[in-house]
Amino acid sequence: MKALGLYVHVPFCASTCDFCAFYQEQPTATTVKGFLTDIGREAKLVRWARPIETIFWGGGTPGLLAPADLAVLGETMREICGGPVREWSVELAPASVTEARLAALRAAGVTRISLGVQSFRPELLDALGRQHTREQVFRAYERIRAAGFESVNLDLMFALPGQDESAWLEDLRQAVALQPDHLSTYCLTFEEDTKLWVKLSKGAVKLDPVRERELYERTWEFLGTAGFAQYEVSNFARPGHACQHNVNTWHMHEWVGLGPSAASQHDGLRGANIADLAKWSERIGRGERATEDRVSLTPELLAEDALIFGLRMNAGVDTGPWRARAPAANWGEVDALLARMDAEGLAIRSETRVRLTDRGRLVADAVGVEVMNAFASHAVGAS
Numbered sequence: 162m163k164a165l166g167l168y169v170h171v172p173f174c175a176s177t178c179d180f181c182a183f184y185q186e187q188p189t190a191t192t193v194k195g196f197l198t199d200i201g202r203e204a205k206l207v208r209w210a211r212p213i214e215t216i217f218w219g220g221g222t223p224g225l226l227a228p229a230d231l232a233v234l235g236e237t238m239r240e241i242c243g244g245p246v247r248e249w250s251v252e253l254a255p256a257s258v259t260e261a262r263l264a265a266l267r268a269a270g271v272t273r274i275s276l277g278v279q280s281f282r283p284e285l286l287d288a289l290g291r292q293h294t295r296e297q298v299f300r301a302y303e304r305i306r307a308a309g310f311e312s313v314n315l316d317l318m319f320a321l322p323g324q325d326e327s328a329w330l331e332d333l334r335q336a337v338a339l340q341p342d343h344l345s346t347y348c349l350t351f352e353e354d355t356k357l358w359v360k361l362s363k364g365a366v367k368l369d370p371v372r373e374r375e376l377y378e379r380t381w382e383f384l385g386t387a388g389f390a391q392y393e394v395s396n397f398a399r400p401g402h403a404c405q406h407n408v409n410t411w412h413m414h415e416w417v418g419l420g421p422s423a424a425s426q427h428d429g430l431r432g433a434n435i436a437d438l439a440k441w442s443e444r445i446g447r448g449e450r451a452t453e454d455r456v457s458l459t460p461e462l463l464a465e466d467a468l469i470f471g472l473r474m475n476a477g478v479d480t481g482p483w484r485a486r487a488p489a490a491n492w493g494e495v496d497a498l499l500a501r502m503d504a505e506g507l508a509i510r511s512e513t514r515v516r517l518t519d520r521g522r523l524v525a526d527a528v529g530v531e532v533m534n535a536f537a538s539h540a541v542g543a544s
Contacts, residue, residue, distance in 0.1 A: 164409040166215040166217065168216075168419070168425075169420050171222070171234075172196070172221045173222060206448065207417055212243070216248070217249075238270075245270055251273070255277070255298045258304055263304055267308055272312060274313050282295070302339055317332055319349065333383050343402045392475050421451070431458055432452040464484075464486065465533060478514070480514070481513035484513070498532065498535045
């Protein structure tokens with residue numbers, strides 16, 4: 162059986178970072194209490210056909226919940242799962258990490274903490290609108306390690322306004338010195354409806370693709386030398402510490418999303434909950450899932466996404482099982498694309514498996530668009 166994951170979107174945040182496009186709300190005692198109740202109600206509306214293997218709490222800032230509220234949410238998870246899970250990840254912001262919150266998470270069964278560091282440099286944290294200090298990062302990390310979680314990840318960002326190569330490498334050195342189990346390094350993206358997008362549109366900040374490429378390459382080289390194996394374009398882990406929830410998602414397994422704006426891929430459908438806490442709560446109160454824009458999970462759609470996300474992983478993707486599962490897909494067009502990528506040094510093919518080279522991973526987003534176009538050509542021809 163394919164793995165089943167559970168994602169919970171905790172929409173509460175004290176302030177919105179300049180780069181963040183995720184749905185969030187400032188918490189009140191009333192909205193937090195209602196959210197905790199409605200998560201349990203929403204879970205009862207789901208057809209749970211098999212055991213949950215992984216849990217991931219994202220946001221927002223899940224760590225903004227009080228210890229007692231984290232315990233309530235944890236108890237809801239245990240009721241849904243009926244027992245321990247393989248991996249349970251929670252995103253935390255450094256400023257929200259306290260011993261009491263960590264104790265509540267450990268008691269609930271959380272195994273993995275992802276700490277949103279972004280940078281160790283005060284001026285770059287300011288540029289991102291982050292509400293924590295360098296000192297809070299170190300204090301938070303010490304507390305997380307002392308609490309005894311099985312795996313700890315640090316999130317970092319590069320290609321930030323005002324960040325040169327030496328500043329980025331210093332951030333990497335500082336992160337490695339802390340000896341985390343996992344590192345996620347994300348190139349800054351400019352999402353619409355964010356403060357950074359407004360700055361970009363006004364010319365206050367500029368894109369620099371050449372610098373981004375150089376920082377990608379230096380990151381891969383540096384972390385490889387430091388003993389972190391890259392398993393996806395932006396993710397590196399010591400042995401046994403890859404994020405299984407994300408890996409299962411990239412392999413097109415199933416997951417259920419609970420909470421406002423949470424996406425699901427489950428029971429033959431894909432969709433996302435309405436990104437509005439009040440409207441989500443109202444729908445749940447009527448005994449309805451708040452999922453919008455439902456799309457049927459056809460074999461062709463899953464095969465397309467399996468290639469798009471699978472090619473972002475260093476191991477690549479085995480097309481063989483997907484060819485058998487989705488024989489109606491336009492594999493002729495896809496094969497022509499893969500052959501061209503192979504000839505251009507962007508990919509390596511071995512029987513039915515294909516993976517990107519380092520050059521290919523540098524343009525993984527563009528590769529994804531081309532894969533999408535290759536699959537879409539079938540639909541165009543069929544119409």
